[in-house]
Amino acid sequence: MPIAPRSHRLADLTWPEIDDLRPHAPVAIVPLGATEQHGHGLAQRTDTTRAEVVADLVAQHLSPKVVVTPVIPVGVSEHHMAFPGTLTLSPITLQQVIVELVTSLHRHGWRKVYVLTGHGGNNATVEVAVTRLRTDLPDLHIAWSGITPVVSDLVSKLSESRIGGHSSEIETSQAMFADPDLVLPERLTPGSSTFDDLDQAGKLSRSRPGIHFPQSYHDLSKTGTLGDATKSSVEIGARLVEATVERISGFLQDFLDLPERQSAPTLTRIPQETP
Known part of the structure; x- marks a missing residue:
């Protein structure tokens, strides 16, 4: 019998509702965010809200097959700590939070989990956490x-x-679409948008594809932004967010169809010819 859950957010449901929903919702999305500077015109919760909104839209698209956990609102943001108000976790702390949250889901029967980070600074930590969980x-x-x-x-x-990235026209457009309250349009300013805007280390950090030479954002931009946020629009944000939701939903549709993962691999030995 089809089920119409009151919410796809686990935190909004009672445990009996979750118990009833669980067999119909085999995928759990874990959104990760950050609380960090986003220049003069974007709120510190920008990454957190973008992750929550995309997770919600994906869950709605695939309802009732997907549930969403509470977002983790602070990430690895050491590279933004020169700007007032930024909060950060160490990589090992965030890694442990992800591992323990997903382990909690596993203990309640979820065997398919999708971690969605709205903050690129979390990426390395997420990859290690996923390796541990596997x-x-x-x-x-x-x-x-x-x-x-x-x-x-x-x-x-x-x-x-x-040069784009943090608080650029791309991220700001997504924020405008996700939650207009994130944006102060009159305070949006161009950040470092060309190589000429960067110092010597900044230029070197972006000069060789595949070579990682991380820089703190106060060294890359005096305002903490890259790209030109004044070129943002709700229309661009809608195109980006809707395409993201469509692509993640498409992946999860195939993810849902995967057979259970075996605890031990099945290997095939190829017979060797006798000399």
């Missing part, structure tokens, strides 16, 4: 992504700045 919970299917990288082809077409 080792500790051999029957768990777990996948993860950011938001903007899922639509990188659209980003390259819609971005006007040679």
Whole structure:
């Protein structure tokens, strides 16, 4: 019998409701965010809200097959700590929070989990946490992504700045669509948008594809932004967010169809010819 849950958010449901919903909702999304500076015109919760909104839209698209956990609102943001109000966790702390949250889901029967981070600074930590979980919970299917990288082809077409990223026209447009209250349009300012805006270390950090040379954001931009947020629009944000939701939903539809992961691999030996 079809089920129409009162909410896809676990925190909004009672435990009997969750118990009834669980067999019909085999995928759990874990959204991750950050509380960090986003320049003069974007709220500190921008990454958190973007992750929550995308997770909610995906869950609505696939209802009732997906549930969403409470968002983790603070991430790895050490590279933004020069700006007042930024909060950060150490990578090992965030890693442990992810592992323990997903382990809680596993203990209640979820075997398919999708971690969605709205903050690129969480990426390395998420990858390590996922590796640990795959080792500790051999029957768990777990996948993860950011938001903007899922639509990188659209980003390259819609971005006007040679250098983009944090609080750029791309992220600001997503924020305008996700929650207009995140944005103070009159305070949006261009950030470092070309190589000429960067110092020597900043130029080197972005000069060789595949080579990682991280820089703190106060060294990359005096305002903490890259790209030109004044070129943002709700229309661009809608295209990006809707495409992200469509692509993640498509992946999860196939994810739902995966057979259970076996706790031990099945190997096939190829017979060797006798000399």
